Amino acid sequence: MKKTFKRILVLCLTLITAVSFVACKGKNNDDTTPTIEVGSLKETYGDWTGKSIEVGALDKGVRVEWLRDAARNFNAGTGSNITIKADESLNENLETFIDAKTGYDVYFTFSAQHQWVRWGLQDKIYPLDDLGVNFKETMEVCGVVNNVRYTMPYTYSPTGFIYNQNYINDIPSNGEFVKGTFPKTWQGLLDMCDSINTKWNKVTLGQKVVPLSWGGSVGDMGYVFEALWGQIDPVGYKAYWGQTTENVAGQNNKSLLVNENSIQALDCVAKLLNPTKNTNGQYYPGNSFSDSTSHSNLMAEQKFLNGLSVFTISGSWFETEMGEQIEDDEIDFYHYATMPIVNSGSKETIYINSPAEYFMIAKNGKNNNPDLAKAFLKYLASEERSRVFQAYTGVPTAMEYRMQKDTLSPFAKEVAEALERSAQVVSASDQKASLSGVLNLNVTTPFIRLATMAYSVDNAEAQLNDLYNTQYNDWNDYFKTFD
């Protein structure tokens, strides 16, 4: 009996090995016809017949279909052989790829800020000043160190609330919240949460629906805070990010982070978190799940799609990121909203998720064709490709171009229209203070603390003071990283 079993096992393993060999010669994902007319690409971008490059693209967020489409067109129009490799672990393995000769020629990824700075200063990636790209004003500073551009920022991802219109149509009006319309004011938002908790009492999948699902273990609340701060005090917000080393040396920069405007913004967040005492005497975020502080962004988005929350924190990438579930369940109740207004008279403001995905060209790439790589990047930065990118992903690019709203999905159109009427804030500058990473705010700890302690009007200021003290202690370390 055992012998027969062993024989069957050997047969199965042989079969699997054989299937493996056959399956390995799988279909090449890049082999399909171009989606739009290729026209005279050779005239504009050159004749690249017989030249190859490999592009490693992070397979998260905006995914890679738009990039495959671009490569197909470019290949058809110029004779090049550009292949796209979708790598889900790319940003974790960048250090290995840049150091070893097994990496790609071009990378589309996001990484910890200091990594590309290091690679640029160590001459491991090519300068990109000669691309001649027309960036949006706020993106012009991204990817530059010592006045040299090393990366081409590509995505321009507006963050915001994603809400369930079916639920909004059902929740009873309360205070400034009017049934059927997502609130436009911060008080209206708080009133809506109150109505959900006390008047509405909707149950689904055996649980009471909560107002908000959010990723406490990632940067979700950070988007809200920065959007509100930028809305309340756009000048002050920009001043914080534009700090120079002189500010720091004088140690007189505390008021750039801790001031009445940033305190007000963080206090708004604390009110949204609504810390509530549970039966054990512990505080939990009363407008969301008791374990929201440990959720990832995907978990939060999934709970929203399952109908367990009325709104969630995400951005323009939501539709692409959760595409599989949206398609499987044929979900169409989700809509986009910018941050509600705190002080009347403020302009609607959107925080742009930054640093975001960018392109860079490695010097140790397999094919060593930097000129082809640059030509391809120039093509991707064109107005036409920006429109195609937005049509695929719903996310605008970092380039200056006119959006073509009729090619967008309804959700993406909402985002595009919101962008047209809003001011935008970006957390970056080309100053060393920003590039060193020391200005980056901790996007988890302050919010987890605010969600799990009794509310007090002084809490926000205490958290900001804490952030400043950590920054102040780490400042010298960060500056040692520059010569």
Place this chain on the structure above:
Amino acid sequence: MKKKFSAGDRIFRIICFTIMMIFAVSYIFLLLWMVFSSFRSVSSFSKYPFRFFDISFDAIAKNYSKAFTYKVGGHTSMPQMILNSLAYVVGTVIISVTIPAISGYIVAKYKFAIRGIITSLAIITLVVPTIGSVTMTYRFMESIHLLDTFWGVFLLNAGGFGFSFLLFINFFAAIPWEYAEAAFLDGAGDFKVFIRIMFPQATPIFVSLGIMSFIACWNDYYTPYLYLNSHPTVAYGLMAIQSRYNASMPYVFSAMVFSTGVVLALYVAFSKTIMESMSAGGLKG
């Protein structure tokens, strides 16, 4: 005739049985849950993760075809990952068992000047935690252009001193030298004696060490994570698939069912051999 146990023994045996049963049941539950979850749709699983018989044939086809066609890193599908794992495992096992066998044999059977030092050094390599040298090793591999290659990983595992080395010393020391002396009288050299007489006698320990190394290497995530990103193995690939399909777990489970099934089948088929070999291998500390 059934053995009669005293009351005390019976209680002891019942307690043993109960604790073991709790653990065993939890492991079987885990396996079954993983298999059944791979038969479910993404939507259904995200709402009710701990249902069992919510099977959909459409979902089975979708999940398993996804598991087979998804390319980790954009270039490596599940079948290719299995081949990578086999290459990594077979190469590592052969090298990491053969080289210590030779050095263990020499230290066990021959007297030479630095013998004592070598044995002490081998124990030192086991005793001193060298996790901190990973940065240096990483940069060294990069400098000799073997970072992110199979040969690099084999090189890392090609040491002759370590746990296996000490096992082989014990083992060969216990083999009588008379066999060798007879061969020497017939004109055989040291190398021939090793290959023809001593090496074959170590077969049980080769088999047992080989099987244990196979299983350890198959599940090794750490080495591919650091040194083999371009050639993902199953252990590393599962992690990558999980990070990509975090919101669509049934796809991940189908990949896991496949990879776990292979190792499980091997283990079930060879469990008796493993046990017998380990006993014969003389794993005395």
Place this chain on the structure above:
Amino acid sequence: MSKQETKARSGLSVKAKRRIFVYGFLAWPILHFLIFWVGMNIGTMIDSFYIYSNSGVRSFVGWENYAEAFKIILGQKDRGIMNHYALLNSLSLIPLALFINMPLTLIFAYGIYKKVAGHAFFRITLFLPSVISTVVLCLVFRLALDNSSGIIVMILRAIGLGGDGSQFDTGIIPVGGFLGNDSTVWGTILVFSVWTGVNGNLIYFSSAMARMPQGIFESAEIDGASQLRQFVSVCIPLIWPTITTISVTLVAAVFSWMMPSLLLTDGTSERASTIGLMITVGVKNDSKNTVINAMGVLVAVFGSALILSFRYLMSKITEEVEY
């Protein structure tokens, strides 16, 4: 170990051939050791006295990296997963491995040896965690603890310990969930470690027990010793060398332990950091982070002192029994 001497047939040539054989085959292991053990560790030590700037320029900083490492270890400078919990967590794995995991494994091996009911079934099923990838085990454990739909949480609710299913009343489940709450995350990971780690060495102990002389057990039984008594007074002393070896490897392994911390919390929980996690993730982010080198040297020095002392202690507990 026995000494080997063979009568030389033709004096020098046999000796010379033997020398070539011995040193020839030891050359590679020695070279490998010199490069990958001595070289790498000395390189690590030397580099720990320097820092690298963003542009790759190396500067001598003396003991500064060690001062940084100490600040982190002593809790004066926690930064993300580089924090003082890492050392405490790693050290806490030692008593867990020695006083919970190993005794449980020994009892399981003994139970199988003494053929308790279902021993053949246990011999296969109890070894499953060693065969199944850690990724699978971590994923299942995490999902099982999910507040909304996890099986463990459902069981807790069914027995009245998990609250009423609302966010307001969660029973013994802390805010953030077991894996998301700072005060319970490490304890939960330790539970995971027991659940999956008990059986890794089952096979070593089983095979050591299989070689024990039956006669001693038979005499003990005739003398009226219970099976429990036989376990403590006969079995354990007989396999003490195996126990010593395994426990030394367990203690040594705590310094590189990191996978569950990474996989169960996505590396986002600072309280779940370990030395292995700090160092490995540090390398992936920046291979020229020399504070990690300093940390590694400290781990090597204090870690080996700990392991050597432990080994000495184990050898003093009971004399080796020859059979």
